[in-house]
């Protein structure tokens with residue numbers, strides 16, 4: 001199986017996206033104290049590919065606080081175990097909080113897919129292009145996928161991209 005980290009500042013639509021992908025209601029808003037490396041949000045199996053979706057402690061803090069130095073380290077080390085990260089941003093706004101998440105993704109070796117969410121809000125699709133261009137310069141993303149988690153638009157390419165970076169599990173039947 002493979003590990004998929006969903007990262008992004010609050011309110012970009014991470015839980016909405018996961019609810020669509022996993023097809024079930026998740027209660028990731030009521031987070032338990034972060035005692036584990038990853039908080040497992042859900043598991044999806046499709047053919048030989050099993051993806052375990054995880055949240056990463058310390059990734060989504062908006063305010064830099066003293067504790068964050070520790071949290072930053074924890075976030076970075078937690079991310080080391082993942083096969084692919086999905087970095088969710090809101091097409092409406094790129095903020096300093098997004099910048100901080102990007103920074104935490106920093107030296108990550110695994111591929112990072114950029115999910116540009118809430119495109120259903122755009123009236124003029126052309127207007128998205130300069131924004132995508134700006135985002136593409138932020139980091140070498142494995143893929144940049146505009147989508148709408150709320151309307152379920154363009155989720156298949158995201159799932160396909162995630163699947164490409166996950167190891168296939170092999171089952172032996174004695």
Ligand code: GDP
Pocket residue numbers: 008009010011012013014015016017117118119120121147148149150151
């Ligand atoms: P999270 O904090 O990143 O998990 O964000 P949520 O999934 O809780 O979403 C935050 C808000 O954005 C909610 O009001 C969602 O309904 C809204 N939202 C999420 N995805 C979309 C989308 O694709 N389009 C629009 N218009 N709103 C969205």
